Amino acid sequence: MKIYTFEAAPNPRRLKLFLGYKGVDIETETINIRDGEQFSDSFKAINPDCTVPALQLDDGTVITNVIAACLYLESLYPEKPLLGLTPLEQAKIVSWDHSIFTEGFTAVAEMLRNGSEAFKGRALPGAVALEQIPGLVDRGQIRLQAFFNKLDTHLADREFIVGNAISLADIDLYAVCDFAKWVKQSIPEDCRHLQSWYQRMVKELGEK
Numbered sequence: 001m002k003i004y005t006f007e008a009a010p011n012p013r014r015l016k017l018f019l020g021y022k023g024v025d026i027e028t029e030t031i032n033i034r035d036g037e038q039f040s041d042s043f044k045a046i047n048p049d050c051t052v053p054a055l056q057l058d059d060g061t062v063i064t065n066v067i068a069a070c071l072y073l074e075s076l077y078p079e080k081p082l083l084g085l086t087p088l089e090q091a092k093i094v095s096w097d098h099s100i101f102t103e104g105f106t107a108v109a110e111m112l113r114n115g116s117e118a119f120k121g122r123a124l125p126g127a128v129a130l131e132q133i134p135g136l137v138d139r140g141q142i143r144l145q146a147f148f149n150k151l152d153t154h155l156a157d158r159e160f161i162v163g164n165a166i167s168l169a170d171i172d173l174y175a176v177c178d179f180a181k182w183v184k185q186s187i188p189e190d191c192r193h194l195q196s197w198y199q200r201m202v203k204e205l206g207e208k
Ligand SMILES: N[C@@H](CCC(=O)N[C@@H](CS)C(=O)NCC(=O)O)C(=O)O
Pocket: 009, 010, 011, 012, 033, 038, 050, 051, 052, 053, 064, 065, 066, 067, 122, 124, 125, 126, 127
């Protein structure tokens, strides 16, 4: 098994945090997406979406979405579970994780990719070249604030997003909070529950 990755980027980080928590080490190969290596013919043959991370199995199968890679790896490495132990927990974790990606992650990405010179002509990740839409920067900021508020409310009376234990949903929310710093955003001061949850996660993940 091998992971094609670029460690500084936020989606690869989600997978790295997942594996780090479990203490699992998998061979990696860096695809430097700052230098455009994701568009090379050799990487396109591995992942035609031209995105990282990509998990390549020993039989050549490639899994190109973090949530699917985590689902696969969870079944290989079930210790320190991060995807729930009952069908209901699993459903809740995947549901939250999906919302965290579509509402939080994409809000930050919308701000970054439509506002930065570096992403001119590449407003979405991957193979399709798209022009920036500057109005999406402000919209992304509104979406991100609404997202932070929603998670703050959810965490008002619980330590983790689902049940009593850390899950992939917590890891991905943590990755969003750090990704937000790329666009000079952070957890609002008045989101006190989210703030204390973040400090809890720093300890859980042994980050600092
Ligand atoms: N849906 C993918 C998203 C992967 C993705 O967007 N990765 C970014 C790095 S964070 C990428 O490869 N960007 C390449 C580019 O900007 O061209 C997943 O869940 O892993």
